[in-house]
Amino acid sequence: MLLHILLVASCIASSCAIWPQPLNQSKGTDVRWLDPAVKTTLHCNGAIALLYSHDSSEYQFTGLIHELSKISQVFFGHFQIFTGNKSRHETPNSLSESFLLQAAARETIAQIHRSGFVPWKMHKRHSAFEPDAHAPRQYVSAVQIHQMKCPDSHDFAPVSFFDGDESYELTITNETATIKSNHTIGSLRALQTLQQAFFAHSTLSGSYMPDLPLHIVDRPRWRHRGLSIDIARNPFRPEDLIRTLDAMAMTKLNRLHIHATDSQSWPLDIPSLPKLASKGAYQPNLIWTVNDLSEIQAHGVMKGISVFVEIDMPGHTASIAHSYPDLIAAFNELDWSTFAAEPLSGQLKLNSSAVNEFVSTVLLDLLPRTRPYTSLYHIGGDEVNLQAYLLDETVSSDDPHVLQPLLQKFVDRLINITIQQGLRPIIWEEMLLDWNLTLSSAVDKENTPSTLVQVWRDSQRIEEVLKRGHRVIFGDYKHWYLDCGYGIFLDPYPMGKSPHGVPFNTSGGIPSKLHVPYLDYCAPFHNWRHMYMYDPVANISSDLVDGVEGGEVLLWSEQTDSMDLDSKLWPRVAAAAEVLWAGVRNDTMLEDAARRLGEWRERAVTDLGVRMSPVQMTWCLQERGCNL
Numbered sequence: 001m002l003l004h005i006l007l008v009a010s011c012i013a014s015s016c017a018i019w020p021q022p023l024n025q026s027k028g029t030d031v032r033w034l035d036p037a038v039k040t041t042l043h044c045n046g047a048i049a050l051l052y053s054h055d056s057s058e059y060q061f062t063g064l065i066h067e068l069s070k071i072s073q074v075f076f077g078h079f080q081i082f083t084g085n086k087s088r089h090e091t092p093n094s095l096s097e098s099f100l101l102q103a104a105a106r107e108t109i110a111q112i113h114r115s116g117f118v119p120w121k122m123h124k125r126h127s128a129f130e131p132d133a134h135a136p137r138q139y140v141s142a143v144q145i146h147q148m149k150c151p152d153s154h155d156f157a158p159v160s161f162f163d164g165d166e167s168y169e170l171t172i173t174n175e176t177a178t179i180k181s182n183h184t185i186g187s188l189r190a191l192q193t194l195q196q197a198f199f200a201h202s203t204l205s206g207s208y209m210p211d212l213p214l215h216i217v218d219r220p221r222w223r224h225r226g227l228s229i230d231i232a233r234n235p236f237r238p239e240d241l242i243r244t245l246d247a248m249a250m251t252k253l254n255r256l257h258i259h260a261t262d263s264q265s266w267p268l269d270i271p272s273l274p275k276l277a278s279k280g281a282y283q284p285n286l287i288w289t290v291n292d293l294s295e296i297q298a299h300g301v302m303k304g305i306s307v308f309v310e311i312d313m314p315g316h317t318a319s320i321a322h323s324y325p326d327l328i329a330a331f332n333e334l335d336w337s338t339f340a341a342e343p344l345s346g347q348l349k350l351n352s353s354a355v356n357e358f359v360s361t362v363l364l365d366l367l368p369r370t371r372p373y374t375s376l377y378h379i380g381g382d383e384v385n386l387q388a389y390l391l392d393e394t395v396s397s398d399d400p401h402v403l404q405p406l407l408q409k410f411v412d413r414l415i416n417i418t419i420q421q422g423l424r425p426i427i428w429e430e431m432l433l434d435w436n437l438t439l440s441s442a443v444d445k446e447n448t449p450s451t452l453v454q455v456w457r458d459s460q461r462i463e464e465v466l467k468r469g470h471r472v473i474f475g476d477y478k479h480w481y482l483d484c485g486y487g488i489f490l491d492p493y494p495m496g497k498s499p500h501g502v503p504f505n506t507s508g509g510i511p512s513k514l515h516v517p518y519l520d521y522c523a524p525f526h527n528w529r530h531m532y533m534y535d536p537v538a539n540i541s542s543d544l545v546d547g548v549e550g551g552e553v554l555l556w557s558e559q560t561d562s563m564d565l566d567s568k569l570w571p572r573v574a575a576a577a578e579v580l581w582a583g584v585r586n587d588t589m590l591e592d593a594a595r596r597l598g599e600w601r602e603r604a605v606t607d608l609g610v611r612m613s614p615v616q617m618t619w620c621l622q623e624r625g626c627n628l
């Protein structure tokens with residue numbers, strides 16, 4: 001009896017392998033296998049519906065409907081039967097919360113059954129850690145989802161879905177796994193946890209969990225838990241983001257920020273301005289179509305991830321000049337560093353009605369297409385260059401006092417369109433903190449889509465934004481930039497001197513700033529422990545902390561494309577995801593984190609095929625850590 005109580009005690013610093021770490025958990029040591037005939041049911045409003053059972057496999061719709069009516073007379077009026085169509089693309093019409101939940105339940109069970117993750121690395125060398133595959137088996141044969149509010153079976157509404165309560169309780173005792181949640185998004189998070197409770201047996205004769213009874217109480221620390229990926233500096237494929245979404249879901253991240261365009265390329269098709277992508281993409285076959293984007297967004301919704309787009313403006317826009325040269329000032333100047341933070345230079349003109357018209361056309365084309373899947377849009381606004389406006393004949397000035405009112409109007413217009421389109425704007429910190437713009441916190445009658453400010457510099461900036469009354473997204477370059485430490489991508493000038501006669505600054509002959517060992521501006525490389533120890537609210541006064549909406553870990557892609565994306569992201573993004581879900585970490589947690597992240601990594605490479613470095617030597621994992 002005493003032994004039993006000890007074993008069931010809360011697991012503190014070891015062997016609760018769920019990633020990200022739940023708020024509270026306890027577990028036992030009994031083994032149960034997942035019943036091949038497990039039934040998943042939904043319980044809400046006094047009704048029960050069958051979400052999934054083994055005999056309702058892909059093409060047996062009638063069987064499922066029959067079963068449904070047998071189990072409950074009162075199943076949901078418009079409850080959509082999951083058709084099992086493997087096709088990724090879901091039109092907005094076919095999305096509903098009930099559909100999502102059913103698909104997630106089905107996918108979770110299928111994934112546990114097909115998992116090949118045998119956790120031998122987490123146990124002593126050659127030890128017998130698995131249950132006897134030939135002994136009589138006890139099964140978990142029911143997954144019951146008790147959701148306070150029934151999932152909506154009508155039109156999918158991004159705001160109510162993504163802003164729903166993500167908290168859940170998961171209890172696995174005897175033959176039943178019970179999920180308690182308030183909203184569909186909470187049930188999705190619970191299913192993501194359930195998947196991690198099971199392991200494949202090396203005989204491939206089934207999946208088991210070794211920790212019965214298991215009890216988990218969980219909820220996230222922050223609402224916005226994001227990853228930002230730049231798909232413009234180098235070529236990427238839509239599949240790259242689909243694969244990334246699957247791995248993100250395994251870490252309970254819930255926002256994918258696509259930095260979709262930049263000065264180097266414009267891969268995103270805008271059908272009302274077809275030349276933009278046909279001339280702006282690196283290659284015609286590297287255009288991201290309307291369908292590509294909606295497939296990615298729909299895939300995100302299925303995983304509980306809001307996928308939103310950023311078209312950075314007015315800086316970072318040189319690629320527009322390939323199709324609309326008259327809209328861009330200081331395009332591709334030889335002396336690029338005077339006009340931009342990296343080659344090539346080029347910026348939207350600031351006082352031009354043609355630019356205003358262009359911007360409206362882009363947004364009124366794009367935003368209505370993203371809105372079915374997300375409530376966010378990122379309007380950009382970073383690194384606006386003053387000198388570029390000297391070469392902009394609509395202003396011909398680099399005086400901030402001349403430019404500021406024009407920039408204010410430019411940003412007002414972006415924010416207005418975004419809000420009119422029913423989306424909440426996000427903007428980079430410079431517009432507020434360097435340019436002192438007033439960011440409309442417009443509150444419409446139903447909601448408060450006030451502008452979120454994304455900070456990439458330091459925690460003083462976070463505090464400053466909060467003081468000015470805006471909600472903040474953190475993720476500074478000294479902690480959460482994934483591209484740091486790979487070395488600078490620029491070459492020193494030939495002969496160590498810049499070419500003579502550069503058109504803007506004719507002094508010429510400037511010595512190169514680049515020297516051995518050619519470090520980048522944000523070196524060194526931010527290893528996962530460094531990212532894990534990032535405390536975004538360390539220097540924020542406590543009365544302001546509630547204004548923090550969440551954070552993003554970011555990848556700029558000057559030296560990344562499809563080939564190395566996974567290994568640049570993982571496992572470090574998972575480390576950031578645990579900070580975002582479980583809250584600020586401290587160094588006493590590092591040893592346990594190394595083990596759990598090590599296990600998460602094994603599961604992810606086995607089940608998702610995402611390629612990434614090991615967290616430690618296998619020897620360290622087997623010995624439960626290597627310390628100094």
Ligand SMILES: *[C@@H]1O[C@H](CO)[C@@H](O)[C@H](O)[C@H]1NC(C)=O
Pocket residue numbers: 010023024025026217
């Ligand atoms: C977490 O578990 C501990 C011990 O089991 C308990 O005292 C505490 O109230 C729990 N906290 C939450 C938030 O459930």
Ligand SMILES: *[C@@H]1O[C@H](CO)[C@@H](O)[C@H](O)[C@H]1NC(C)=O
Pocket residue numbers: 083085086087
């Ligand atoms: C699956 O989707 C494809 C394309 O959307 C369609 O052609 C096919 O008929 C669907 N299959 C089933 C079984 O619904």
Ligand SMILES: *[C@@H]1O[C@H](CO)[C@@H](O)[C@H](O)[C@H]1NC(C)=O
Pocket residue numbers: 165167168169180181182
């Ligand atoms: C559901 O909502 C209630 C009331 O707000 C809250 O106490 C509870 O923690 C929430 N989550 C779950 C899983 O019940």
Ligand SMILES: *[C@@H]1O[C@H](CO)[C@@H](O)[C@H](O)[C@H]1NC(C)=O
Pocket residue numbers: 173174
């Ligand atoms: C679950 O099994 C335990 C023995 O392992 C038993 O004591 C308990 O009553 C069972 N609970 C239920 C709800 O069947």
Ligand SMILES: *[C@@H]1O[C@H](CO)[C@@H](O)[C@H](O)[C@H]1NC(C)=O
Pocket residue numbers: 351394395396402
């Ligand atoms: C902006 O353009 C208008 C004409 O289109 C001009 O009258 C005005 O002076 C310009 N503003 C600045 C600051 O150059």
Ligand SMILES: *[C@@H]1O[C@H](CO)[C@@H](O)[C@H](O)[C@H]1NC(C)=O
Pocket residue numbers: 409412413416
């Ligand atoms: C933006 O909207 C506000 C409020 O609706 C309005 O007062 C303002 O003139 C608009 N600004 C622009 C640039 O459209």
Ligand SMILES: *[C@@H]1O[C@H](CO)[C@@H](O)[C@H](O)[C@H]1NC(C)=O
Pocket residue numbers: 400401404433434435436
């Ligand atoms: C914005 O305000 C700060 C001081 O709060 C000042 O240093 C800066 O020059 C201002 N920027 C502009 C563009 O007015």
Ligand SMILES: *[C@@H]1O[C@H](CO)[C@@H](O)[C@H](O)[C@H]1NC(C)=O
Pocket residue numbers: 458459460534535536537538539
């Ligand atoms: C908080 O302030 C301390 C002391 O200035 C600094 O060392 C630390 O880096 C800051 N933390 C963050 C996250 O900015």
Ligand SMILES: *[C@@H]1O[C@H](CO)[C@@H](O)[C@H](O)[C@H]1NC(C)=O
Pocket residue numbers: 338505506507508510
């Ligand atoms: C031109 O370059 C020289 C040498 O680096 C520098 O001293 C000068 O300030 C530059 N002039 C302008 C207008 O940027």
Ligand SMILES: *[C@@H]1O[C@H](CO)[C@@H](O)[C@H](O)[C@H]1NC(C)=O
Pocket residue numbers: 585586587588589
């Ligand atoms: C680290 O966090 C744990 C759990 O919140 C806490 O018990 C411990 O005191 C913290 N340690 C330090 C050094 O802050």
